[in-house]
Amino acid sequence: MTKKEIILTGDRPTGPLHLGHYVGSLANRVKLQNEYDQFVMLADLQALTDHYEQSKQVHDNTLQVALDYLAVGIDPNKSTIFIQSMIPEIPELTAYYMNLVTLNRVTRNPTVKTEIKQKKFGESVPFGFVAYPISQAADITAFKGSLVPVGEDQLPMIEQTNEIVRSFNRIYNCNVLVEAKALIPKVSRLVGTDGKAKMSKSLGNAIYLSDSADEIKKKVMNMFTDPDHIRVEDPGKIEGNTVFMYLDVFDSDVQEIQKLKDHYQKGGLGDVKLKQRLIQVLDDFIRPIRERREEFAKDPQEVMNILKKGTITAQAVAAQTLQEVKQAMGLIYF
Amino acid sequence: MTKKEIILTGDRPTGPLHLGHYVGSLANRVKLQNEYDQFVMLADLQALTDHYEQSKQVHDNTLQVALDYLAVGIDPNKSTIFIQSMIPEIPELTAYYMNLVTLNRVTRNPTVKTEIKQKKFGESVPFGFVAYPISQAADITAFKGSLVPVGEDQLPMIEQTNEIVRSFNRIYNCNVLVEAKALIPKVSRLVGTDGKAKMSKSLGNAIYLSDSADEIKKKVMNMFTDPDHIRVEDPGKIEGNTVFMYLDVFDSDVQEIQKLKDHYQKGGLGDVKLKQRLIQVLDDFIRPIRERREEFAKDPQEVMNILKKGTITAQAVAAQTLQEVKQAMGLIYF
Incomplete structure (x- = not known):
């Protein structure tokens, strides 16, 4: 049996999921989990980069999105559902990768530039927001994700990840990190109920799965x-x-x-x-x-157990990658 | 008995320590460890921000600097000597703090600006280097350090830490993080053997403790x-x-x-x-x-045991702080 390719996917838990998420990614994940080794990340750490003042809501949304996942049929026996902030290896890898990317390169990332404009940060762009493509490289590489389902607009993020992968493997003369390919879904975006291009919570034009x-x-x-x-x-x-x-x-x-x-x-x-x-x-x-x-909401302890189990599985994989990263850098002490 | 104030200090292990280090900081630490709860950090993670291509040397220097510490009389029974990269809580705290600082604020840090010029990065300033004041805030606050021995030129770094402390405590309505005071040593800098202002490895004008x-x-x-x-x-x-x-x-x-x-x-x-x-x-x-x-070099296992013990002690403190940080943010799941 050949080893299955690894998918890394997930959502920033900034609100409950809606039909746009279903059409754009959830339906796909329910299929992909049968063919691939799929990691589904509740990206609370990333949500904080532009919702740091709403950290308690991010926490609650994380649990709501987990319910959405289970409800649509993301099966914890087939997919590894985990909470990003519970994996310390992700910020650790980010710390190592931050040295391999220049400040200019990050601030020129087209996706980040567009989002900074959209979010109207003005002169007050949080440093963590600018850093998120590097953090995302840590998300993907921690699990040696080789396939990442993303929209066209996210392609520069995958390219940033692969630049880090190539730099790391070259500088430390190893093959520890794996390049990722974008898996661009065929389905087009679902318009909002107002006919606007995109269904989104902030536009108030969403029909939620709940x-x-x-x-x-x-x-x-x-x-x-x-x-x-x-x-x-x-x-x-x-x-x-x-x-x-x-x-x-x-x-x-x-x-x-x-x-x-x-x-x-x-x-x-x-x-x-x-x-x-x-x-x-x-x-x-x-x-x-x-x-x-x-049904799932009636048994929050069971949901917690599912998330805990997924997080433990995910952390073991990330810990193994971090160990290989440190070994390649010669940074093992004891 | 009142609780002792906590000192956070340390060195970037970019080479063995010299007489300049002794006069500027080591002598002071040997005294301070009797009066304070002193954490001495081997800042390998920070050394990587401008030595990421020399990671193996950073590893070896870490052990050399540890020997210097022990040789000058930093006593592992009085001071907690630990390795920065072994404390995952530091990059985790950094990830949370990065959202509380704007990109503009970090790039305007006078110490960082001066160092970027000195290091001749040109257009290729590593993102990790720009981020190091935030990482340093994590170093200090992880141990609730209230005293940080630094030179005058490092005062903007302490100010950056305290800005993060105040922002965090205000935004998350808590008193988890502790502001730090700079402890500016009375001793002036030791000139190099060439009479130049500062003894330093890169200037080749140093007399080493070894x-x-x-x-x-x-x-x-x-x-x-x-x-x-x-x-x-x-x-x-x-x-x-x-x-x-x-x-x-x-x-x-x-x-x-x-x-x-x-x-x-x-x-x-x-x-x-x-x-x-x-x-x-x-x-x-x-x-x-x-x-x-x-004498210490003859028994590397004993040195490793000292570093391991210090690192375990330090990690327990950092883990407690991280737990409080996550609690304040409402980010506890299980």
Whole structure:
């Protein structure tokens, strides 16, 4: 049996996960865990780089995201789910890697530059935020991750990791660290309920995996459709119509959706009718997730045990890598 | 009994220690260990920030500096001697502190700015080097150090530490971290054998605590004196005369030195005669240190045991601080 490739993936626990996460990464992880050795990181340490004043919420979100993982079917028997801040080897590796990257290189990282602008730090960019690509290199290499599922916009982060890997192996004349390849998902991003490009907590346009039937209903009823489709008998547009975009993703009855699209374009099909269908579809989709979530939430000790077990497994792997790193550097004392 | 104040001190192990270290800090530590709870750190992690390509030498220097410590009388029963890279809590604390400092603040640190110029990094300043004031805050606060013996030029580093302490305690509404005071030694710096301002390995003007009698002799014979004092009968200058500066520090016979100074200024006292006296004085000073050093070097296992014991003690203290830090941040999971 050949050794499985190792995947490192995870989320910054800045809030509960939503349908955008499901489409963009969670569905993929549920599949990938059958083929690969998958590490799923609750990246609380990274969340702190721009949420350090909300550390208690980061803690609580970590547990909420863990529930989301379990609810969607990330299986702790197949994936190693762990908490980043419980792995001291990650900041240790970061400390060694920080010397292999210049200040100029980090501040020129295109992803970091874009994010610094988006986050409106102004003159007050936290040093830890600037450092996070180096910390991310530690996340990936600690587990010798060779595959990292990321969006196109995150490619410079993988490149930064691989630069560190190559520098380390060259300077210390070894093959301890492993280069990573980006695994870019085929699925496109899910738009927000307001029709804006991206579903996100901060934009307030998200449907959460933990939303109740009532919340789903409310959010879908307020969903962006075709602003020119005022009366039922008017012809409506499909393009840019959020409700149809969601039906395309979540409604498996492709033929029926095609019929509805034709009807909508001709006129005579009201938004409310469409939205009622989507409410049903989304509730059918989210209900079992929500129910599994509630099931796990009833036994927080069991969830803690799962996280503890995953963290112990992850730490053993990271400790082995750190030992090899120190050996390559000649830094073993006793 | 009131609790003793805690001192954090140490050296970057970039080479064996010399007389400059003795005068500037070691002598002081030997005294301070009787009055304070003193942690003495072998700062290998910090040495790597500008010696990452020489990691194996940093490892070896760490053990050499440990021998120097023991040889001069830093007593492992009074001081806790430990290896920085063996304390994972230091990079962990650094990771949390990095979010509390802005990139601008770190790059404007006057000590760091001066050192970046001195070290001629050019455009290639390692990120780890820029980060070292934050790492140093972790060193100090990990042990709740309230006194840090430093030179005037290091005052901005203490200020950076205290800014982090105040930010942390304010943001997380706690009193976990302790502000540090600089303990500025009265002793002035020892000039190098070439008469240059500072004794240092990189300037090649150092007399090491491990130097043999022959090495001491050779170095003193080449020492800078008064360049205008060419013939024995010429009057010589005391000011700027390295041999007299050393005699002032190491020769306890103050009256005799005053007589020699008078004679030298009048003329008729040759450099060689003076230097022979200094060779004797320095050898008398260094010989017992060198002998104790050789004694310890004969039993490397015993030295390792001392370092191991100190490191275990230090780690227990750092782990307690990290626990309090995480508690204040609400980041305890299990």
